[in-house]
Structure formats: C-alpha cells, structure tokens
Amino acid sequence: AQSVTQLDSQVPVFEEAPVELRCNYSSSVSVYLFWYVQYPNQGLQLLLKYLSGSTLVKGINGFEAEFNKSQTSFHLRKPSVHISDTAEYFCAVSDGDTGFQKLVFGTGTRLLVSP
C-alpha cells in the first residue's frame, strides 16, 4: 500500500524567505503526486500535481515541486513566501497503475510565516 511521509510537522519561516516542504512516498511503478493546501477552517485546495512528463511542476501562488523518482520525493518549494502562505500543506499520492482511485495523504506540514 502507498504511504506518504512528511517529516516536518511545522516549518517556521520569515516573510520573503525561501521555503521547502519535504515529501517522500513509498515506491511504486507509477504514481500521481499532489500537493494540497488547507487554510484555517477551510477545505483542501489543489496547489499542483505531477501526473507525467516534466519532473518540475509549477502550481498556483508561486509554488513549484520537483518529482524525483530515484529518491521517491516530491518536495514543494517557494522562492519567497508571504504571510498569506501560512497554512497546512498536505502531500498526497495515488497509484498510477490503477488510476485515480483514492488519495493517500501525508500527515501535513504547518507553514508559519512571520514578519
């Protein structure tokens, strides 16, 4: 069964600094990878996804992620964060062999941006 590891439960960072949120997944022949953001008291919003093709994917709000098959990683990055980026970020994976049947989520990383 697929699993996702987000090692950092919380990442504090100053405004305008770069940030990387780490995500590793259990190996599979093919996977679909996603990052979702959850603002306080809100639902899940898709930031970006990797289905196939270029390993560097760009998403909304200036975020990007790189799929690294050899390291089974899909780290999320932003070169300069804003206060408004404070939220919970979830990495998720689905099995590319069976299609998008379900998502397996990581435990989440809380990004705290301070002035």
Add this chain to the structure above:
Amino acid sequence: EPEVTQTPSHQVTQMGQEVILRCVPISNHLYFYWYRQILGQKVEFLVSFYNNEISEKSEIFDDQFSVERPDGSNFTLKIRSTKLEDSAMYFCASNPDRGLEAFFGQGTRLTVV
C-alpha cells in the same frame, strides 16, 4: 468555476443518532469519494464510488457507514449510530475520470456530543 458543494458546513449531533452528510459533486464527474480529517490529524480515505457502487473502501468504513447517490446529483454519506470518535471534518471529492485529479468540497464539520 464548477465546484463540489457540501451541506451542512457544521453539524452537531448526539451520540447514537443517525446523521447524513450531503454533497453535490461537479455535474460531469463520474468518481466520487469521501474522506475524513480528525482534528489535528491527516486526511484519511473512507470510500470511493463509481457507477452506482462502492469501488473501494477503507478499514474505517465499517457497517455504520453507507453511501448513496439517490438522484443522480447528490452523493450522501450516512453514519447510522454516531460515536464520539466520528467527530471530524468530512470531505467529499469528485473527479471526471481515472487519472485526473479530484476536486474537494469545503467539508462538513461533524461534532458528536
């Protein structure tokens, strides 16, 4: 932009009561899902539904849970006899086809007292 709609946004119920959470998926979508998120924990898959039947369910989805698509637009999750540990945020999601990402609703916060 089309979106997945969930009602109510917050439901409080007494332990042992039945509760129905409602979702209206995006109209041309074919696959439907329920997930839950206990406060402070990760989002967990409950069940997927396709072609009017359950295609996959997790260990959490026991006999107390059921899903239904009663009228071609709504997608409901029923909990027959709620327990305190059912308190969570419940998310509905849908996607148009295999291999495409799901769109999530805003969630229903269920509080069992």
